[in-house]
Amino acid sequence: MGCFDRMRSTYLGHLLFDGERVGKGYLRLEGDALAEVCDGDPPRGTQGGLIISGFVNAHTHLGDSFAYPAPRISMEDLVAPPGGYKHRALGSATAETKTNGMLQSLSIMSLSGTTVFSDFREEGLQGLMMLRGLLLPEHPRAILLGRPAAEDVLPGEVDRILEASEGIGMSSVTDCPKDLLKRLADSARSKGKLFSIHLSEGVREDVDQVLALRPDFVIHATNATNDDLITLAEAKVPVVVCPRSNEFFGNKVDIPRMLAAGVDVGLGTDNGMICRPDMFEEVKAAFRVSASMGNISALDVVLMATAQGRKILKADGNTTPPVEKERDFTVVKVPGKDPLRELVTTVEAMDVLAVVRGGKVRRPASWR
Numbered sequence: 178m179g180c181f182d183r184m185r186s187t188y189l190g191h192l193l194f195d196g197e198r199v200g201k202g203y204l205r206l207e208g209d210a211l212a213e214v215c216d217g218d219p220p221r222g223t224q225g226g227l228i229i230s231g232f233v234n235a236h237t238h239l240g241d242s243f244a245y246p247a248p249r250i251s252m253e254d255l256v257a258p259p260g261g262y263k264h265r266a267l268g269s270a271t272a273e274t275k276t277n278g279m280l281q282s283l284s285i286m287s288l289s290g291t292t293v294f295s296d297f298r299e300e301g302l303q304g305l306m307m308l309r310g311l312l313l314p315e316h317p318r319a320i321l322l323g324r325p326a327a328e329d330v331l332p333g334e335v336d337r338i339l340e341a342s343e344g345i346g347m348s349s350v351t352d353c354p355k356d357l358l359k360r361l362a363d364s365a366r367s368k369g370k371l372f373s374i375h376l377s378e379g380v381r382e383d384v385d386q387v388l389a390l391r392p393d394f395v396i397h398a399t400n401a402t403n404d405d406l407i408t409l410a411e412a413k414v415p416v417v418v419c420p421r422s423n424e425f426f427g428n429k430v431d432i433p434r435m436l437a438a439g440v441d442v443g444l445g446t447d448n449g450m451i452c453r454p455d456m457f458e459e460v461k462a463a464f465r466v467s468a469s470m471g472n473i474s475a476l477d478v479v480l481m482a483t484a485q486g487r488k489i490l491k492a493d494g495n496t497t498p499p500v501e502k503e504r505d506f507t508v509v510k511v512p513g514k515d516p517l518r519e520l521v522t523t524v525e526a527m528d529v530l531a532v533v534r535g536g537k538v539r540r541p542a543s544w545r
């Protein structure tokens with residue numbers, strides 16, 4: 178990739194992570210547009226930084242962001258439908274309160290380098306359209322997974338939800354009737370949409386029952402056994418893990434065990450009332466928790482937060498383009514000599530220099 182000076186060109190970055198290793202490289206910009214990804218030393222005067230693919234927050238519940246911080250109660254009392262604290266709060270909050278909370282979370286993701294996120298939407302079609310209507314060009318690309326408002330599904334409700342979303346995201350086989358889950362999974366698949374579900378978050382659940390729904394990916398698997406993880410790997414069903422949310426409930430997700438079983442793993446920040454949707458904090462938690470459990474590298478964690486997330490969500494037609502074709506980047510300050518390790522141990526959202534989404538460059542300092 179040779180680069181050359183052009184009128185109005187500016188340059189950004191001095192290190193480029195290509196999905197395998199960090200080398201010299203930079204971005205050539207024309208105005209606020211990404212013109213070229215370049216190998217080698219940047220021109221004199223270029224603002225330095227590490228260039229990585231944009232973060233992918235592969236699991237959120239932004240609808241309850243207004244309720245942050247959540248009370249320290251059991252998982253069942255906090256989030257279980259239909260009577261958990263979260264659902265009572267959603268039922269009593271005004272539309273303005275909910276939208277203000279979601280807008281704050283969208284801003285946090287934008288400022289902290291997330292370029293794609295997936296949200297499990299509660300409250301049926303209305304809840305789905307509430308978040309859809311808030312999205313602006315500076316926000317990350319949204320992959321919204323809806324669900325019916327109640328178990329008593331209204332005529333045509335599932336079709337309308339699928340028309341307005343990228344698929345279906347459900348609670349768990351413990352919380353939902355089997356026939357409803359099968360209907361939703363079959364409907365999503367018939368329309369070429371995603372189907373996902375929580376698995377073994379608080380207690381172990383029957384992995385075969387979940388796999389019978391043929392999910393595109395599952396969430397958590399914190400209490401899955403080794404055999405469960407091998408079964409998921411053999412079925413090629415990825416897992417999205419949320420280390421900070423699990424820690425909130427006194428659990429620790431064993432990512433090294435998942436990787437050893439051959440499971441593809443992505444990262445998400447989970448409920449907005451539990452954790453702010455900041456992927457820098459999530460990668461730090463993933464690395465910290467995993468380092469105490471087994472062998473894991475900074476490279477493993479960075480890939481979970483970037484390329485693996487895009488693959489799991491099929492954000493690019495289930496392919497990860499080579500870096501020179503990639504249009505989403507996050508550029509961050511890294512002062513030391515081990516940039517990937519710094520990324521998963523010390524770098525924060527305030528260190529973001531620029532976010533590139535869809536080829537357009539945005540400088541967080543200009544909209545903080």
